[in-house]
Amino acid sequence: MISMSSILSSRSGLILFFLCLVPLATAYLDQGDYLLRICSTAYLYMLLALGLNVVTGFTGLLDLGYVGFYLIGGYTAGLLMARLGWSYWAALPVAAIHGGLWGLLRGAPTLRLTGDYFAIVTFGFSELLFRIVKNEEWLIGGPNGFVNDIPAPTLFGYELWQYWQQYYHILILLILTLLVVYRLHNSRIGRAWQAISQDEEAAQTMGINLHEYKSLAFAISAAIGAIGGAFFAQFQVNISAGVFEFWESILILCMIVLGGIGTLKGALIGAAILGSLGEVLRISLSWMRLPADSRYLIFGAILVMMMRFRPAGILRSTQKSP
Numbered sequence: 001m002i003s004m005s006s007i008l009s010s011r012s013g014l015i016l017f018f019l020c021l022v023p024l025a026t027a028y029l030d031q032g033d034y035l036l037r038i039c040s041t042a043y044l045y046m047l048l049a050l051g052l053n054v055v056t057g058f059t060g061l062l063d064l065g066y067v068g069f070y071l072i073g074g075y076t077a078g079l080l081m082a083r084l085g086w087s088y089w090a091a092l093p094v095a096a097i098h099g100g101l102w103g104l105l106r107g108a109p110t111l112r113l114t115g116d117y118f119a120i121v122t123f124g125f126s127e128l129l130f131r132i133v134k135n136e137e138w139l140i141g142g143p144n145g146f147v148n149d150i151p152a153p154t155l156f157g158y159e160l161w162q163y164w165q166q167y168y169h170i171l172i173l174l175i176l177t178l179l180v181v182y183r184l185h186n187s188r189i190g191r192a193w194q195a196i197s198q199d200e201e202a203a204q205t206m207g208i209n210l211h212e213y214k215s216l217a218f219a220i221s222a223a224i225g226a227i228g229g230a231f232f233a234q235f236q237v238n239i240s241a242g243v244f245e246f247w248e249s250i251l252i253l254c255m256i257v258l259g260g261i262g263t264l265k266g267a268l269i270g271a272a273i274l275g276s277l278g279e280v281l282r283i284s285l286s287w288m289r290l291p292a293d294s295r296y297l298i299f300g301a302i303l304v305m306m307m308r309f310r311p312a313g314i315l316r317s318t319q320k321s322p
Contacts (some may be wrong), residue, residue: 019171023164036163038279040235043170044228045275049255049267050174050181051224056253057262058190059217060197062119064249065126068106069099069222071244073229075133075140078239082146083139088153092230099226100219107218111211114200126249134241145240150233166235173231177224182264184220193217197262258306260313269314277302 022039026032052066076095080086086094110121134143141147152161153169160169184190192213195203204210233239251274259270281295306313 016175020168023167027164033163036167038276040163040167040170042272042275043174044232044235045252045255046268046271047170047174047177048225048228048252049259049271050177050264051221051228052252053256053262053264053267054181054184054193054221054224055217057256057267058185058193058197059214061114061214062116063122063221064119064246064253065122065124066221066225066252067244067246067249068122068126068129069103069225070229070232070248071126071129071133072099072102072222073226074233074239074244075229076226077230078146078150078233079139081151081234082149088151088230088234092227095226095230096223099229100223103218103220103222104215106222107215111214123246126244126246130241130244130246133244141240143241145238147238150237150239152237153234170231170235173227177227178264178268181224185264189213189216254303258303258313260315263313263315266313266315
């Protein structure tokens with residue numbers, strides 16, 4: 001067992017301690033709430049990157065439709081809270097379970113697919129969901145979605161609507177998700193996923209049930225994405241289809257590729273960089289009186305340089321890339 005003192009004395013414990021002090025550090029800044037919002041968004045992308053890393057990083061399957069589970073979680077929590085009056089704390093686990101079930105349903109017909117074939121199916125899945133929520137108006141509201149209809153979560157009678165409260169909220173969700181994924185990665189399940197990513201035929205010869213472990217990876221990855229969507233729904237107060245376009249899946253995939261596919265630290269580092277880079281570049285370009293859209297050129301140039309000089313990512317992994 002790891003004692004609390006050993007955790008606090010470790011490097012990770014120190015990092016966590018300073019992360020908890022971020023709201024206090026920004027309390028006296030003019031742009032404190034804005035900085036907390038950027039940090040909260042970066043943490044949300046870290047959570048999503050951890051979820052995608054389970055399938056793409058650990059199992060070695062290229063998933064281009066991860067935003068579909070992000071969408072499922074967001075709309076499930078949004079509908080339950082805005083239409084049925086559920087509390088956020090009741091809607092959150094339901095959204096996670098709903099996402100996990102859809103992960104199993106999507107994974108069942110694709111268990112024998114690998115490589116480009118699997119990627120195409122995942123892309124089609126996310127696009128199908130996106131078109132449904134974009135055009136369905138009676139229940140979901142069409143492309144406009146829910147506009148200021150989603151209430152803030154309450155805890156002990158207090159509404160958690162302030163940015164420092166949302167900061168701690170997503171930080172706790174991220175830490176819990178990281179602990180779960182870390183334990184899975186270093187367990188028998190994680191070793192089975194790694195064997196599948198290296199060579200499926202060899203893994204099956206060694207007695208690994210491909211259907212069982214792949215289905216488990218799909219369900220866990222989808223549940224994590226749905227948790228991120230549920231948080232996003234109440235964080236934004238409103239939710240619309242435009243947030244869940246195909247670009248979001250590519251962005252999250254770029255995060256784990258940049259940090260290093262198959263590594264937990266790599267997923268966190270890549271998400272921290274790309275999750276906040278857009279706003280950092282936008283602010284910097286406004287100071288230099290340059291067009292805001294120029295940040296996309298810089299963003300692309302950074303990715304090209306990384307893939308040229310460090311194709312395995314910032315943190316290299318011994319696992320095979322999908």
